[in-house]
Amino acid sequence: MKKIPLLIVMIIACCSFALAQQVVTGKVTDANGTPLAGVSVSVKSGKRGTTTGPDGTFRISAPSGAVLVFTNVGYTDKEVSVANGSGNIILEQSARSLQEVIVTGYGTQNKKQVTGSISKISGDEIKMQPLGSFDKALQGKIPGLLSQSQSGQPGSPAVVTIRGQGSINGSTDPLYIIDGVQVNAGDFATINPGDIESFTVLKDASSTAIYGSRGANGVIVITTKRGISGKTRIDYDFQYGYSELPTDRLKLMTSAEKLQYEFYDRPDYGPNPFGWTPAEVDSLSKLNYHIKDILFRKGITQQHQISASGGNDKTHFYLSGSLFDQQGVVITTGLKRYTGRINIDNSFGNFKVGLNTTFGYSRLIGTRENDQYIGSPLNAIRWYNPYINLYDADGKYQIDYLQGQPNPLQELLENHGNSDEIKGVGSAFIEYNIPWVNGLRARTMWGGDLSEEESFQYLDRTTDQGSQSQGGNGEVDRAYAKTFRYVGTTSISFQRTIGDHEINASIYNEIIQRKIENFGFSGFGLVGPFKNEAGITPGTATNGYIPTVTGSATNSGLVSYFVDGIYGYKRKYYLNAGARRDGSSRLSKDQRWANFGHIGANWIMSEENFLQGTKNWLNALKLKASYGSSANQGVGDFETRELFGPTVYNGTGGLVLTNLARTLTWERKVEFNTGVEFTMFKGRFGGTVEVYRNITKDLFLDRQLSRTSGFQSITNNLGKLQNEGIEVSLNGDVIRTRDFTWSLEANYTFNKNKLLDQNGQPDNINGIFINRVGGRINSFYVVRYAGVDPQNGDALYYKKDGKTTTNVYDPDDRVIIGPSDPPQFGGFSSSWNYKGIGLDVLFSYAIGGYAYNNDRLNVENPIYWFSNIAESMLREWQKPGDITDIPSPFNDLHAETTRFIEKTNYLRLRNVMLSYSLPASILNKIKFRSVRVFAQGQNLYVWHHFQGYDPEVVTGVLGGSVYPQLKTVTFGLNVGF
Incomplete structure (x- = not known):
């Protein structure tokens, strides 16, 4: 009898346990809906497990509220809460899988089939980065791709090269394709990165030759998001933060130091050049106006995006809208962008139709940079004396004691301008699966890219810029530009697997047309309170206010026929x-x-019988090689034609020859690539190593002409250039458990370019640059600076032998210092995730480049003593015996030396993101699909020795201060329903 109560308790417990269990059934597929067999399905923190059958279905018992973990080699692990008795699971392919699908623009290939050099990253990796132009987010992520920021102004694009500069005077920009339509990098400010599904970078001839002359500099294929079958998904993304200038390593004098320098260190200008009393000097020396705090600010950035996606077996859709608002760190500057997107496709019978379209509007308010003008705010904080206030005692703009310099605050506040752009990119396609031939398909796609831009500028008559306009009394400029490009691509393809044989062949015809129209107007002599065209004085022959009108129209076309097969x-x-x-x-x-062509082959060695014994650690091993040709047509639309332009002589108008007719053919490029791809330890470690050599023939080079021709030079096909290098990409999961994962990625590129010929000339010298046969292009060519003679303060220079020195500057002692572009670059990243807490860190680096620091020249030039100057000038030689690196101010300044050339090596903390995603157990209770909060930083720190804001300089020469990449911190929220 005593055992009966115990038996009852055990029965109740067992019943309770049985009631808490439920049978979960479902189906596992990939993103395309293909069933996945052999997927491991297990209960998290439990011992139960099963695998999916041949049709992707599974059945497992699990406690109510448990979490199921789905794992499969080549796919990213996925956790799903047991919310009901069944479900459909979609696994995303891992970047290390040879089963991954690669979008090439004209079609798709299984990664196993790829014989060329292709890299791919997910759009999710960059969508929340607070950038006005998303090409900057590619920095440090893709081997062989060098992305350099030419400006930190909101919306400014990066300068991108793939596997080095393949041309000297022709275009080196890669081709950008969005859903089959070509777009320009300058228009990225109107495109929402949150709509991007993936970036695919095509780098060798086997990958790019199908694009012919357009793909000579590489191709970046951008695929936007699509809907997937199932319940409609609503996603909302938000972030808010601020930007500020990075640390400036070019140190300037304080007020006390500057006054000391003016009064006592420069006796050649005489004591007390401004006639100030000792009390005034003492008072001024205690002032240190931080002009940077007046002209600059913390720029606020906010971003909102909402999207809806879904579909069924026949129809899929994706809709989105976004707002991006970024204040510039310079007062009055900024970028606003509004975008919308509609992607939809439908299948019926043997047909499939689709529409992909986006539209955007942006307003950009920028400022002057990279010139010598003191009114440029970046130059102003370099040159402006720290003891001078921007306002006088009456609260008006300070104009006294400026020594001819304009007031930068006045220039910013009284002058204004903006650039508005409306952009639409769209494509529509129809496919027909021909029923009487299995695997035969016909497809036609037509798309267009339309941009309309209006820019406006007002130069007030009271400002320095306004006084420099025609007539010296202000100016209003307005300009319009319209660009339209359309493309039509029609193809017939055959894809079929017959036993051991896979066949994939296509034939294409393509038509591309581009038309550009420009119109500009400038009016002068502003009067009254109007800050637009209403204030313009009508021009007459006597008042000098004759307005100017400009305009142009140009068009070009490309017709292509091509075939491709695997x-x-x-x-x-x-x-x-x-x-x-x-x-x-x-x-x-x-x-x-x-004509262009390509051939490539690969061998999946890991499928051979002699390597089957390595399957437990070597999952995939592929060897590949490719060879092909392409070409560059990157010249102006009328470069080969005889052109005339207007001129005026003695008050009489006429026409003059402005361009000589010439014969130009293509810059032709021959490319070879070989490499190995591998995946190890059940997909936990993988990588790629590739070696390439590219040779460009018939380079566009300038040939000098006789002065009697009226022209200095003419462009012809005259040279040959080589780029060769190695790319390494590695990635792996250091730790992969149910609760904690840690993954690492790294890439490295070494590119060496060599000029092989330039019309028989050994050297072509342009200022401080040289292109020498056998050497790198765009190399610095200057005399080496050897310091200062301690006895007389003269600057010393090395002779050509590099051993002896002299105080006589001789251009014949010039030597090659190094290239402006870094030959070595790359990036590395680390990602941690513990129970929904994620930390992602990305670094980028560059090694071996040089830049001429003209910024430093301006503030280390003794003739500019009336402006603020560098702190280093306090070390200026004063008397015999002084040991210093700054020569006497009486020494002739020869700027074309290594004194102002600096290495641009850097290691950049490109991005850091800390995030937390709510677990499935909480999401089920609040009826959300996903919730994530995050904080991230951009460009938080840069390790470098460059004397300035940022060593990342595109041109190699600083004409003036350049808007650096900004330090940005944002906070955000991602919600899915």
């Missing part, structure tokens, strides 16, 4: 080949057509 045998041997014929209106009539 053959695979036993899923381990692949051959890819293709050919293309392009005809361009830009080149001479007898040189307009050109």
Whole structure:
């Protein structure tokens, strides 16, 4: 009898346990809906587990509220809460899988089939970075791709090169394709990065030759998001933060130091040049106006995006809208962007149709930079004396004691301008699966890119810029630009697997047309309170206010025919080949057509029988090689034609020859690439190593002409250039448990360019740069600075032998110092995640580049003593015996030396993000699909020795202060329903 109560308790407990269990069934597929067999399904923190069957279905018992973990080699692990008795699970492919699908722009390839050099990153990796132009987010992520910020102004694009500069005078920009339509990098400020699904970078001829002459500098294929079958998903993303200038390593004098320098260290200008009393000098020396705090601010950034996506077996849709508002750190500057997107496709019968379209509006308010003008705020904080207030005692703009310098605050507040752009990019397609031939498909896609831009500038008559306008009394400028490009691509393709044989072949025809129209107007002599065209004085022959009107219209076309094919045998041997014929209106009539081709092969060694014993640690091993040709037509639309332009002589108008007719053919590029790809330890470690050599022939170079021709030079096809290098990309999961993951990624690129020929000339010297046959292009060519003679304060220079020194500057002692572009660059990242808490860190680096620091020259130049100058000038030589590196102010300044050339090596903390995602157990209770909060920082710190804000300089020469990359901190929220 005593055992009966115990038995009852055990029965109740067992019943309770049984009631707490439930049978979960479902199906696991990839993003395309293909069932996945052999997927491991387990209960998190439990012992139960199963695998999916051939059709992707599974069945498992799990406690109510438990979390199921789905894992499969080549796919990213996924955790799903047990909310009901069944469910459909979609696994995303891992970047290390050879089963990954690669979008090439004209179609897709399985990563196994790829014989060329292709890199891919997810759009989610960059969508929340607070950047006005998303190409800057590629920095440090892709081997072979060098992304350099030419300006930190809101909306400014990066300068991107792939595998070095393949041209000297022609275009070096890669081709950007969004959903099959070509776009320009300058328009990225109107495109929402949150709509991007992936970036695919095509780097060798096997990958780019299908784009013919457009793909000579590499191709970046951007695929936007699509809806997937299932319940409609609503996503909202928000972030808010601020930006500020980074640390300035070019130190300037304080008020006391500057007054000491003016009064006592520069006796050549005489004591007390401004006639101030000792009391006034003492009072001024205690002032240190931080002009940076007046002209600059913490720029607020906010971003909102909402999207809806979904679909069924026949129709898929994705809709989005976004707002991006970024204040510039310079007062009055900023960027606002509004975008919308509609992507939809539908299948019916043997047909599939689709529409991808985006539209955007942006307003950019910028400021002057990279010139010598003191009114530029970045120059002003360099040159402006720290003891001078921007306002006088009456609260008006200070104009006394400025020594001819304009008041930068007045220039910013009284002058204003903006640039408004409306942009639309769209494409529509129709596909037909021909029923009577299995695997045969016809497709046509037509798309367009339309941009309309209006810019306005007002220069007040009271400002320095206004006084420099025609007539010296203010100016209003307004300009319009309209660009329209359309593309039509029609193809017939055949794709089929017959036993051990895979066949994928396509034939294409493509038509591209581009038209650009510009109109500009400038009016002068502003009167009254009006800050637009209403204040313009009508021009007459006597008052000097004759307005100017400009305009132009240009168009170009490209017609192409091409074929491409892939053959695979036993899923381990692949051959890819293709050919293309392009005809361009830009080149001479007898040189307009050109042929290109490519061939590539790969071998999946890991599928061979002799490597089957390594399957427990070597999951995939692929060897590949490719060879092909492409070309560059990157010249102006009318470069080959004889052109005339207006002129005036003695008051009489006329026409003069402005461009000589010439024969120009394509810059032709031949490329070779070989590499190895591998995946190890059940997908936990993988990588790629590639070696390439590219040779560009018939370079666009300038040939000097006789002065009697009226022209200095003419562009012809005259040279040959080589780029060769190595790329390494590694990634791996250091720790991968159910609660904690830690992954690392790193990439490295070394690129060496060498000029092989330039019309028989060994050297081509342009200022402080040289292009020498056998050497790198755009190398600095100057005399080496050797310091200061302690006896007389003269600057010393090394002779050409590098051993002896002299105080006589001799241009014949010039030597090559190094290239302006870094030959070595890359990035590395680390990602941690513990129970929904994530920390992601990205570094980028560059090694081996040089820049001429003209910023430093301006503040270390003794003739500019009346402006603020560098703190280093306190070390200026004063008397015999002084040991210093700053020569006497009476010494002739020869700027074309290594004194102002600096290395641009850097290590940048590019991005840090700390995030927390709510667990599934909480999400089910609050009826949300996902919730994540995060904080992130951009450019938080840069390790470098460059004397300035940022060593990342595109041109190699600083003409003036450049808007640096900003330090940015934001906080955000991602919510999914």
